[in-house]
Amino acid sequence: MNSFSADERLALRESIHLLLSKQSDERAVRATMDTTSGYDAKLWQELAKMGVVGLIVDETHGGAGVGPMELELVMEEVGAALLCSPFLASGVLAAALLDALADAGLNDRLLPGIADGSCIATAALTGKSGRWTPDGVAVSGQEVDGEWRLSGCASYVVHGQNADVLLVLASTDRGLECFVVEPRAAGIGMAALPTFDHTLRLAEITFEGVKAELITAQIPVWDAVSRAMDLTLVALAGEQAGAAQHCLSSTVEYAKNRIQFGRAIGSFQAVKHMAADLLLETESALSAARNAAARLAEDAEAATEAVSLAAFACADAFVTTAATSIQMHGGIAFTWEHPAHLYLRRARADAQLFGSSSFHRERFIQALGA
Amino acid sequence: MSSENPISDDALREEVRAWLAEHWSPEQAQALEGKQLLWGATGELKNWLGKVVEARWAVPTWPVEWFGRGSSAVQAKIIAREFAAVRAPGAGQDRSSMWANTLLARGTEALKAELLGPILKSEVNMCLLYSEPNAGSDLAGIRTRADRKGDHFVVNGQKVWTSGAANADYGMLIARTDWDVPKHSGISFFFLPMKQPGIEVRPLRQITDESHFNEVFITDAIVPADNLLGDVNTGWKVLQTALAYERSILGDAARGARSGAKESLKEEVLIALAREAGVLENPELRQDIAQAIAYKKLNALNNARVKADLQQGTTSPAMSLGKLAMSRILHEEARVRTAILGAQSLFEGSDHPRAEDANFLTFNAYFTSIGGGTDQIQRNIIGERVLGLPKEPEIDTAIPFRDVRKG
Numbered sequence: 001m002n003s004f005s006a007d008e009r010l011a012l013r014e015s016i017h018l019l020l021s022k023q024s025d026e027r028a029v030r031a032t033m034d035t036t037s038g039y040d041a042k043l044w045q046e047l048a049k050m051g052v053v054g055l056i057v058d059e060t061h062g063g064a065g066v067g068p069m070e071l072e073l074v075m076e077e078v079g080a081a082l083l084c085s086p087f088l089a090s091g092v093l094a095a096a097l098l099d100a101l102a103d104a105g106l107n108d109r110l111l112p113g114i115a116d117g118s119c120i121a122t123a124a125l126t127g128k129s130g131r132w133t134p135d136g137v138a139v140s141g142q143e144v145d146g147e148w149r150l151s152g153c154a155s156y157v158v159h160g161q162n163a164d165v166l167l168v169l170a171s172t173d174r175g176l177e178c179f180v181v182e183p184r185a186a187g188i189g190m191a192a193l194p195t196f197d198h199t200l201r202l203a204e205i206t207f208e209g210v211k212a213e214l215i216t217a218q219i220p221v222w223d224a225v226s227r228a229m230d231l232t233l234v235a236l237a238g239e240q241a242g243a244a245q246h247c248l249s250s251t252v253e254y255a256k257n258r259i260q261f262g263r264a265i266g267s268f269q270a271v272k273h274m275a276a277d278l279l280l281e282t283e284s285a286l287s288a289a290r291n292a293a294a295r296l297a298e299d300a301e302a303a304t305e306a307v308s309l310a311a312f313a314c315a316d317a318f319v320t321t322a323a324t325s326i327q328m329h330g331g332i333a334f335t336w337e338h339p340a341h342l343y344l345r346r347a348r349a350d351a352q353l354f355g356s357s358s359f360h361r362e363r364f365i366q367a368l369g370a
Numbered sequence: 371m372s373s374e375n376p377i378s379d380d381a382l383r384e385e386v387r388a389w390l391a392e393h394w395s396p397e398q399a400q401a402l403e404g405k406q407l408l409w410g411a412t413g414e415l416k417n418w419l420g421k422v423v424e425a426r427w428a429v430p431t432w433p434v435e436w437f438g439r440g441s442s443a444v445q446a447k448i449i450a451r452e453f454a455a456v457r458a459p460g461a462g463q464d465r466s467s468m469w470a471n472t473l474l475a476r477g478t479e480a481l482k483a484e485l486l487g488p489i490l491k492s493e494v495n496m497c498l499l500y501s502e503p504n505a506g507s508d509l510a511g512i513r514t515r516a517d518r519k520g521d522h523f524v525v526n527g528q529k530v531w532t533s534g535a536a537n538a539d540y541g542m543l544i545a546r547t548d549w550d551v552p553k554h555s556g557i558s559f560f561f562l563p564m565k566q567p568g569i570e571v572r573p574l575r576q577i578t579d580e581s582h583f584n585e586v587f588i589t590d591a592i593v594p595a596d597n598l599l600g601d602v603n604t605g606w607k608v609l610q611t612a613l614a615y616e617r618s619i620l621g622d623a624a625r626g627a628r629s630g631a632k633e634s635l636k637e638e639v640l641i642a643l644a645r646e647a648g649v650l651e652n653p654e655l656r657q658d659i660a661q662a663i664a665y666k667k668l669n670a671l672n673n674a675r676v677k678a679d680l681q682q683g684t685t686s687p688a689m690s691l692g693k694l695a696m697s698r699i700l701h702e703e704a705r706v707r708t709a710i711l712g713a714q715s716l717f718e719g720s721d722h723p724r725a726e727d728a729n730f731l732t733f734n735a736y737f738t739s740i741g742g743g744t745d746q747i748q749r750n751i752i753g754e755r756v757l758g759l760p761k762e763p764e765i766d767t768a769i770p771f772r773d774v775r776k777g
């Protein structure tokens with residue numbers, strides 16, 4: 001794994017900030033979220049050229065091969081800009097899952113495309129229950145005449161409708177296995193789900209005897225899924241921390257300038273105290289996300305505690321900050337035209353994707369030995 | 371200074387270890403565990419602190435003429451870490467002693483010569499004579515006066531909520547020295563000798579049933595002019611230095627339970643308590659426990675990030691959040707302890723140590739959320755100084771203090 005120096009990290013962050021401030025400003029986000037695909041193919045290509053899409057893919061497969069700390073940092077910018085893209089699904093979740101499963105032949109085939117953005121991959125891990133545990137899997141696989149066939153239903157599949165490759169988790173009589181599936185294969189039903197967060201794309205996928213390729217996993221499949229999920233959660237935590245910070249700073253800016261009763265509203269204590277509490281929330285979120293990334297970079301096995309802490313601390317901080325930001329803006333924030341609701345939508349979506357805060361609090365306390 | 375006496379990190383570490391190996395024993399660690407430094411030390415601890423100061427481990431970043439070594443912050447940390455590893459107190463006072471730091475920064479040479487050593491060695495006990503019945507959050511409203519008479523000042527007035535006053539040898543006093551200028555401009559800062567006839571200390575009974583803080587009545591007490599910190603009427607600035615040290619200390623420290631039963635509990639007190647009470651499987655409590663522990667961990671992570679930032683020469687807004695975070699931690703932990711105990715928290719007395727702890731901590735959390743500036747004042751400070759929000763209009767900052775409305 002490559003690791004960046006502090007200066008290189010800063011440069012990476014700045015270049016992404018620059019790109020996103022130009023091409024993922026509020027207008028661009030609004031335009032993109034109204035398209036069918038939900039992402040801007042041109043921007044996607046630029047992100048790929050910059051090395052963002054293949055950030056965590058190893059160098060032999062055309063990626064930058066960097067670790068959780070760089071990923072987390074990039075995601076802070078992604079969150080602040082509310083970027084609409086399949087990065088989390090393809091460049092993070094799917095890439096990490098393939099890496100963890102370590103099927104060398106398959107990785108030679110898939111990872112280069114994922115890294116250069118020409119192939120969008122995603123992972124189907126849970127069913128309609130939305131439980132991110134083995135018992136949430138609602139697809140089953142049967143081997144018939146040396147060929148695998150999948151049946152059942154996967155839901156909450158991030159960017160499923162845009163995928164060129166699906167990684168599907170299924171229960172089989174030999175336990176959980178992971179499969180590669182062609183999204184246009186016979187027997188697949190693909191439905192875009194109506195999402196409350198318009199910057200997010202989710203799909204429900206049904207399988208009726210769909211032909212699938214078994215992945216030769218080098219470690220138990222659920223272990224690989226957990227590992228990929230941990231990295232994805234760290235990325236998500238970074239996104240949440242970055243977005244929360246953006247909400248706070250734009251709200252503070254507003255409070256300095258909005259005049260009522262002849263003075264800036266930020267000079268009123270009721271407003272000032274909300275801002276101070278949000279600073280505590282957002283700074284703590286940032287610490288939690290960065291710490292989780294660092295722990296994961298050190299030792300993926302021992303990072304559960306830090307990752308789950310970041311998962312609920314950052315989710316809660318983003319929801320609180322986005323929600324309070326609306327209150328602090330007053331009526332203007334209640335309009336469709338104001339960006340505040342876009343952030344609250346993303347915050348509430350992020351807080352459910354891959355497990356709720358109470359799910360992660362439970363995981364955290366278990367990691368502490370309770 | 372450090373260039374005069376360059377020493378590698380490894381050599382320094384070896385030196386501290388060797389010194390500790392010679393002078394410190396695990397039995398001492400047991401005996402001195404939990405003894406407080408903030409409000410004064412006794413017997414054996416004093417003895418030990420004397421050795422630490424003489425060996426120049428107490429305040430390594432300070433100049434050589436004042437018990438230091440002119441060390442870098444990094445090397446000071448190495449020393450503090452070695453002390454912490456064997457649970458030996460006394461190192462790191464260049465960060466933790468508000469008395470010594472305030473005195474070093476602002477005291478006269480004479481006063482430093484007289485008191486820096488004794489303070490670091492805890493030979494003298496200190497207290498803070500700031501709050502008055504009508505000047506709490508609005509400290510600049512103090513009415514205790516100090517009037518110059520030759521080479522000393524005569525002090526008259528009343529202080530309140532003075533922690534540790536009963537045992538104190540000196541108090542850091544703010545008093546008004548000019549009544550004809552706006553309120554922040556007429557204040558001076560002194561080290562007032564407490565053991566003199568003009569000072570009467572009356573203990574107050576606290577909600578925790580302790581008597582830790584006091585009322586202090588001051589009648590014609592004398593303070594030498596040499597005990598003035600900063601110039602006359604610049605006391606407000608000195609106070610800001612001292613308050614900053616106090617806040618960072620209150621942001622780091624939390625008092626534990628008082629039952630003495632806590633030794634039987636593991637590191638994560640709340641989990642151990644819930645297990646002991648047989649309620650660890652209760653899913654709601656598990657959520658509460660996880661959240662309370664999370665607050666603590668998040669604060670520790672913030673502090674670690676602040677330190678890392680400081681080492682890289684940048685500052686972080688998280689720096690100012692410790693005291694507010696600590697208030698939240700303490701109140702939440704007490705609430706969850708109570709929830710774990712349920713009806714048992716109705717009890718009092720030594721037969722019910724867990725209830726004692728929970729009830730004590732419930733009250734004691736206010737030590738941090740009121741003492742040293744209330745949570746509300748902290749939020750004002752964070753809003754204005756960190757987030758840059760506009761100040762609230764103040765109506766009495768431009769008029770002579772004589773004309774300010776009394777509370």
Ligand SMILES: Cc1cc2nc3c(=O)[nH]c(=O)nc-3n(C[C@H](O)[C@H](O)[C@H](O)COP(=O)(O)OP(=O)(O)OC[C@H]3O[C@@H](n4cnc5c(N)ncnc54)[C@H](O)[C@@H]3O)c2cc1C
Pocket residue numbers: 269497498499500501502503505506507508530531532533534583736737740741742743744745746747750
């Ligand atoms: C355990 C303990 C130990 C202490 N030890 C010492 C000590 O050793 N030496 C010492 O000098 N003092 C000490 N204090 C005093 C402490 O610093 C004051 O109690 C504190 O600063 C609040 O002042 P007050 O009690 O006068 O409350 P007030 O200032 O009257 O405040 C009452 C309420 O009004 C709120 N309030 C006041 N002004 C504002 C404002 N501008 N904006 C928003 N809210 C406001 C406060 O937050 C509080 O909720 C101690 C206090 C405690 C509880």
